[in-house]
Amino acid sequence: MGTPCHFALFDLQPGFRLDPELLASRYRELARHVHPDRFADASEREQRLALEQSASLNEAYRTLKNAPHRARYLLALSGPELPLEVTVQDPSFLLQQMQWREELEDLHDSADLAGVAQFKRRLKVAQDELNESFAVCWDDALRREEAERLMRRMQFLDKLSHEVRQLEERLDD
Amino acid sequence: MAYSEKVIDHYENPRNVGKMDAEDPSVGTGMVGAPACGDVMRLQIKVNEQGVIEDAKFKTYGCGSAIASSSLATEWMKGKTLDEAETIKNTQLAEELALPPVKIHCSVLAEDAIKAAVRDYKQKKGLL
Secondary structure: OOOOOHHHHOOOOOOOOOOHHHHHHHHHHHHHHHOHHHHOOOOHHHHHHHHHHHHHHHHHHHHHHOHHHHHHHHHHHOOOOOOOOOOEOOHHHHHHHHHHHHHHHHHHHHOOHHHHHHHHHHHHHHHHHHHHHHHHHOOOHHHHHHHHHHHHHHHHHHHHHHHHHHHHHHHHO | OOOOHHHHHHHHOOOOEOOOOOOOOOEEEEEEEEOOOOEEEEEEEEEOOOOEEEEEEEEEEOOHHHHHHHHHHHHHHOOOEHHHHHOOOHHHHHHHHOOOHHHHHHHHHHHHHHHHHHHHHHHHOOOO
16 A cells, blocks of 8 residues: 555645645644654654654645645646656746846845845746646646646746745845 | 865856847757756857857856856857757766766756757758
8 A cells, every 4th residue: 555645644635726724734733643752652663653654744744835846746646757857948938037037136236125025026926827827727637738837837936936035034134 | 065176167157158149040049947946047059151159158047066067068069060069968067077966967957958059040040
């Protein structure tokens, strides 16, 4: 028997749209049950089991919490697993990514905090749009190629949002 | 993780950073990305009438290894014919830069960018 599906672990139906609050509260509840502290006096076998469960719970939570990770996981449930490292050639999207990176570089050079805040809002809108597009096509076998492309775009934006946060922290100092 | 001296050299003094007019019929543009790292790479070549790459430019947003791989790729492409440039392998780039295994995909990205630039040029000229 393989490991249970990440969604089943949290008693959720596999799907892209999910309530982050619900996921977080179920995670906390489950994490309490398998917390190693609870097994301090248990047998070695029980301790090991709890540790394994705790690790797979954390892994499942990390995967489902993050939109591109969740998207990639969902696509792997309904088809072959998609490699993490690939080269994409998605010209119009990459061109836009290049422009956004240039903008971010300029914001960094000018230490423009208001500009960064505005950039962040724009990025959030783009991420929401992308999530919405993915949500309506991921489980349609005929649109799998499109779903994969959207998932890759999500990965780029996710990485970009990390960089925006890093820049914010640097400018705050 | 420690970068090799060659990576640091290319990272600190990248060769051929810049942009060419993508509409110019003698220019081929390759635009590729690595979604998991968020790297975006643009590599451009200017080809003369003898089919020799006269100039190459790049712009890469990404880690030091990705920048070094594309910088080295532009150096190697200059003076080569299109067919010669297409034979540049990621393993050669990785070896020259002493990239560690986790950074091999950066050199793959650079090889894919070379191929994409050559293909773009050939498409423009109706050679494909």
